[in-house]
Amino acid sequence: MVILVTGGAGFVGSHLVDRLVEDGQNVRVFDNFSSGREDFLLHHGDTIQTIVGDLLDLDAVKTAMKGVEMVYHLAANPDIRLGTQVTDTDLKQGTVATYNVLEAMRLEGTKRIAFASSSVVYGEAEIMPTPEDYGPLFPISLYGASKLASEALITSWVGTFGLQAWIFRFANIVGSRGTHGVIFDFIHKLHRDSNSLEVLGNGLQEKSYMEVIDCASAMIHVVKNTDNEINCYNLGTKDTCSVRRIAEIVLEETGCTNASIDYTGGDRGWAGDVPRAMLDAQRLFALGFTPSHDSEGAVRLTARVLVEEIGRP
Amino acid sequence: MVILVTGGAGFVGSHLVDRLVEDGQNVRVFDNFSSGREDFLLHHGDTIQTIVGDLLDLDAVKTAMKGVEMVYHLAANPDIRLGTQVTDTDLKQGTVATYNVLEAMRLEGTKRIAFASSSVVYGEAEIMPTPEDYGPLFPISLYGASKLASEALITSWVGTFGLQAWIFRFANIVGSRGTHGVIFDFIHKLHRDSNSLEVLGNGLQEKSYMEVIDCASAMIHVVKNTDNEINCYNLGTKDTCSVRRIAEIVLEETGCTNASIDYTGGDRGWAGDVPRAMLDAQRLFALGFTPSHDSEGAVRLTARVLVEEIGRP
Numbered sequence: 187m188v189i190l191v192t193g194g195a196g197f198v199g200s201h202l203v204d205r206l207v208e209d210g211q212n213v214r215v216f217d218n219f220s221s222g223r224e225d226f227l228l229h230h231g232d233t234i235q236t237i238v239g240d241l242l243d244l245d246a247v248k249t250a251m252k253g254v255e256m257v258y259h260l261a262a263n264p265d266i267r268l269g270t271q272v273t274d275t276d277l278k279q280g281t282v283a284t285y286n287v288l289e290a291m292r293l294e295g296t297k298r299i300a301f302a303s304s305s306v307v308y309g310e311a312e313i314m315p316t317p318e319d320y321g322p323l324f325p326i327s328l329y330g331a332s333k334l335a336s337e338a339l340i341t342s343w344v345g346t347f348g349l350q351a352w353i354f355r356f357a358n359i360v361g362s363r364g365t366h367g368v369i370f371d372f373i374h375k376l377h378r379d380s381n382s383l384e385v386l387g388n389g390l391q392e393k394s395y396m397e398v399i400d401c402a403s404a405m406i407h408v409v410k411n412t413d414n415e416i417n418c419y420n421l422g423t424k425d426t427c428s429v430r431r432i433a434e435i436v437l438e439e440t441g442c443t444n445a446s447i448d449y450t451g452g453d454r455g456w457a458g459d460v461p462r463a464m465l466d467a468q469r470l471f472a473l474g475f476t477p478s479h480d481s482e483g484a485v486r487l488t489a490r491v492l493v494e495e496i497g498r499p
Numbered sequence: 500m501v502i503l504v505t506g507g508a509g510f511v512g513s514h515l516v517d518r519l520v521e522d523g524q525n526v527r528v529f530d531n532f533s534s535g536r537e538d539f540l541l542h543h544g545d546t547i548q549t550i551v552g553d554l555l556d557l558d559a560v561k562t563a564m565k566g567v568e569m570v571y572h573l574a575a576n577p578d579i580r581l582g583t584q585v586t587d588t589d590l591k592q593g594t595v596a597t598y599n600v601l602e603a604m605r606l607e608g609t610k611r612i613a614f615a616s617s618s619v620v621y622g623e624a625e626i627m628p629t630p631e632d633y634g635p636l637f638p639i640s641l642y643g644a645s646k647l648a649s650e651a652l653i654t655s656w657v658g659t660f661g662l663q664a665w666i667f668r669f670a671n672i673v674g675s676r677g678t679h680g681v682i683f684d685f686i687h688k689l690h691r692d693s694n695s696l697e698v699l700g701n702g703l704q705e706k707s708y709m710e711v712i713d714c715a716s717a718m719i720h721v722v723k724n725t726d727n728e729i730n731c732y733n734l735g736t737k738d739t740c741s742v743r744r745i746a747e748i749v750l751e752e753t754g755c756t757n758a759s760i761d762y763t764g765g766d767r768g769w770a771g772d773v774p775r776a777m778l779d780a781q782r783l784f785a786l787g788f789t790p791s792h793d794s795e796g797a798v799r800l801t802a803r804v805l806v807e808e809i810g811r812p
Contacts, residue, residue, distance in 0.1 A: 270659055273605070277598050281648060285590050292586070309654060321634025324729055325651050326658020335594060335648030338638050341622065345639025346583055346771040416637055458659040 195222025269328030280332025508535025582641030593645025674711030
């Protein structure tokens with residue numbers, strides 16, 4: 187039976203494909219290569235199938251769904267900030283794309299889906315660490331809205347058409363093959379000017395980080411060890427890391443230790459940025475999964491591998 | 500300043516327009532008349548403006564938004580059951596329509612929105628009566644998914660573009676001008692056969708009901724008396740009414756007291772039907788609003804007026 191990974195050529199997707207192939211699964215990737223990259227999958231040769239297609243093309247999704255036993259739906263616009271400028275990207279590439287995945291599943295008889303949701307569905311939560319049953323869910327970014335909308339579509343398909351679903355609410359996922367995010371941005375900024383690093387906000391933003399291979403492994407671990415109709419899990423670590431600390435670590439790992447750190451000020455990086463996000467991942471840990479890296483360890487590892495991938499400033 | 504009511508020719512919308520006009524507001528209705536009806540608004544003559552248009556036409560929505568100070572966004576597909584057969588109706592007429600309303604607001608500078616959400620965002624809640632901060636939110640109908648997706652779009656516009664929002668999670672709203680729902684269906688069934696009444700499910704489904712004028716008045720009361728960025732209120736009564744009891748009341752009010760009641764069986768009316776929904780409306784009551792009718796009173800009043808509107812079987 188085939189496992190379909192949407193966004194399988196992307197940052198998290200390609201690591202998930204690695205882990206699924208290690209597990210001996212028959213993997214099919216569906217990706218439009220807008221942020222996914224061919225070289226993230228090249229090492230698999232002919233072991234996996236790769237379909238270049240867009241999730242907004244329902245016919246293409248239906249074709250890709252043939253013979254699929256389970257879908258890992260990871261494809262999405264990866265850039266949360268984009269929603270402040272272009273307002274329909276998350277609606278289309280998040281919500282409508284998820285609708286097409288579910289509709290193709292219904293039409294082709296595929297019954298199991300795992301979905302990459304995000305801690306941003308919690309918005310500015312009043313309880314931290316935030317558990318999975320937290321409410322109300324008032325996301326403040328358009329990206330967050332599309333993640334919650336996608337979760338809701340999935341649970342409605344479970345209730346109406348008998349699907350089984352895994353909803354994973356990701357912490358900030360970092361690691362090799364990163365194509366966006368704060369560490370990636372900092373290294374690129376230092377490439378442009380190695381003497382000063384501009385940090386959006388006051389640097390006190392503080393969030394949970396998880397290393398990407400931990401994230402991929404956690405997804406597979408939870409799917410193997412749970413069997414409810416809806417299985418909702420925060421994927422994160424026990425701690426957090428501040429943007430201020432990330433800036434210091436990036437300066438250390440790039441060797442730009444003399445660079446000044448310049449804060450633009452304000453409590454958040456941009457409109458829609460959640461200043462503090464700490465996930466309660468006890469439900470994941472209780473299932474016997476322990477991440478290999480804590481937040482700061484994941485950040486340092488990521489800075490190190492991204493400096494290798496991008497080059498030293 | 501103009502108040503725009505989307506779906507203003509519909510069941511709840513037309514009652515809301517009545518109340519806003521009573522309050523001396525300058526009301527503009529936007530409706531595609533798919534389930535709204537001209538005669539629900541005729542009594543206003545030229546007091547209100549009526550625009551016939553579709554929310555899926557962003558240009559039309561932008562035009563309708565000019566000079567608008569606040570939007571009451573009530574337009575949606577009113578038939579929850581439809582999602583079991585046609586899967587993109589709620590996505591388009593719920594989620595995408597809400598996106599267009601918000602985008603038109605952003606482009607035209609309109610800052611305040613009240614939204615008709617629903618108790619179905621709670622799915623099959625484990626806590627009843629269910630308060631506004633209940634989680635997780637796992638709606639089981641496609642209609643419910645579109646309501647939660649719309650809420651999320653609204654809160655993301657609040658967080659990203661500085662809107663102010665009122666989110667109203669409706670109990671089952673019943674009353675005059677009803678165009679759908681269980682009481683409406685029962686009366687129509689008795690028109691076809693006054694000797695027997697088929698009830699979907701085992702009749703033990705039990706939900707909160709609220710009379711439609713109470714609902715419209717509650718919305719206006721909350722908007723007048725709250726001023727947070729996001730104001731989320733359950734609109735309901737203190738009690739519930741079972742489908743079994745509704746069937747009895749409809750038989751009494753139609754005079755079909757000798758008709759048999761035939762249950763199709765099962766704990767829900769259809770896939771995606773929530774068998775039990777009881778809203779905790781303490782937050783509304785604490786604001787000084789008391790509904791004129793409890794659930795059973797609202798159901799009886801509705802049966803009585805709908806028999807007048809539809810005719811006696």
